[in-house]
Amino acid sequence: MEWLAGPLGFSKYLLTGFVMYGVFMGVERLRPVEPRQPWHHLRFNLVWYVVYSCVSLAIQALGISRVITLAQTWLGAPWVILPAPQNAWTYGLMALLHLLVTDFFYYWFHRWQHTRPFLWEQHKFHHSDVSLNVTSTRRVHWLEDPLLLIFLGLPMGLLFQFNGLALGILAFVEILWLQFIHMNLRLELGWFSSVVTGPQYHRIHHSFQDEHIDKNFSAFFPFWDIVFKTYHHPRRGEFPPTGLTSTEPYNHLWRANLLPFREWLGPNYLNLYPRPKRRAGSAGRS
Numbered sequence: 001m002e003w004l005a006g007p008l009g010f011s012k013y014l015l016t017g018f019v020m021y022g023v024f025m026g027v028e029r030l031r032p033v034e035p036r037q038p039w040h041h042l043r044f045n046l047v048w049y050v051v052y053s054c055v056s057l058a059i060q061a062l063g064i065s066r067v068i069t070l071a072q073t074w075l076g077a078p079w080v081i082l083p084a085p086q087n088a089w090t091y092g093l094m095a096l097l098h099l100l101v102t103d104f105f106y107y108w109f110h111r112w113q114h115t116r117p118f119l120w121e122q123h124k125f126h127h128s129d130v131s132l133n134v135t136s137t138r139r140v141h142w143l144e145d146p147l148l149l150i151f152l153g154l155p156m157g158l159l160f161q162f163n164g165l166a167l168g169i170l171a172f173v174e175i176l177w178l179q180f181i182h183m184n185l186r187l188e189l190g191w192f193s194s195v196v197t198g199p200q201y202h203r204i205h206h207s208f209q210d211e212h213i214d215k216n217f218s219a220f221f222p223f224w225d226i227v228f229k230t231y232h233h234p235r236r237g238e239f240p241p242t243g244l245t246s247t248e249p250y251n252h253l254w255r256a257n258l259l260p261f262r263e264w265l266g267p268n269y270l271n272l273y274p275r276p277k278r279r280a281g282s283a284g285r286s
């Protein structure tokens with residue numbers, strides 16, 4: 001029965017994801033920004049979540065995370081060994097430092113996803129969602145994981161060794177927080193928006209309006225947006241529409257899988273990509 005362990009573990013992972021989505025969606029019903037988001041938008045994201053998880057698992061099975069240990073051995077890293085926390089206070093401080101450092105590398109990766117055309121072609125599928133909600137969290141192209149390994153996992157693995165932290169629990173908290181900030185929830189944090197991110201903060205990042213373009217890149221702490229001058233403080237009642245200005249339909253499984261490759265290689269490569277029906281008038285961030 002050993003052969004069942006893999007599929008059962010994967011099913012459990014998917015089920016946990018769906019249960020978490022279900023809980024967040026229940027909370028969204030209390031005070032949604034968009035009460036009537038079309039069901040087929042949500043259904044597409046749920047199906048995409050399964051596709052994304054399958055491909056990500058296959059990529060992980062290739063052992064790509066070994067790149068970090070290989071680089072550490074080769075370069076004699078990690079270079080900064082941090083002391084293990086001795087009590088609850090220092091544990092909290094270390095956990096906070098870990099999140100802050102993670103967010104620093106995420107900030108720059110995310111900023112480059114918007115400012116470097118090569119990376120934008122991979123990231124724009126995430127921004128094509130016109131019905132932002134908790135299911136948008138994993139609406140990312142499956143190249144995200146290898147890219148995060150290069151831009152976040154590798155530099156952090158070379159620079160720091162955090163001792164005595166339950167990194168698995170921290171990763172779980174990060175996933176929950178990413179789901180929280182994508183919620184279709186009319187929640188305003190007021191002045192606290194400059195301390196931690198939230199659904200309104202990240203919704204502004206997903207807006208296609210000129211004043212919001214390339215703003216609010218941080219995942220956890222607006223601190224990095226403030227330091228690097230990309231911060232947009234959410235105003236009272238500011239819940240802009242989201243998506244791209246392109247009229248191309250993105251909720252299509254085959255197209256979503258091939259989208260970055262089409263943009264990098266041209267629309268006619270291998271004739272695999274269905275030609276989209278383009279309408280006149282596309283402008284802005286597309």
Ligand SMILES: [Zn+2]
Binds near residue numbers: 123
């Ligand atoms: Zn983005």
Ligand SMILES: [Zn+2]
Binds near residue numbers: 126182202206
């Ligand atoms: Zn997002």
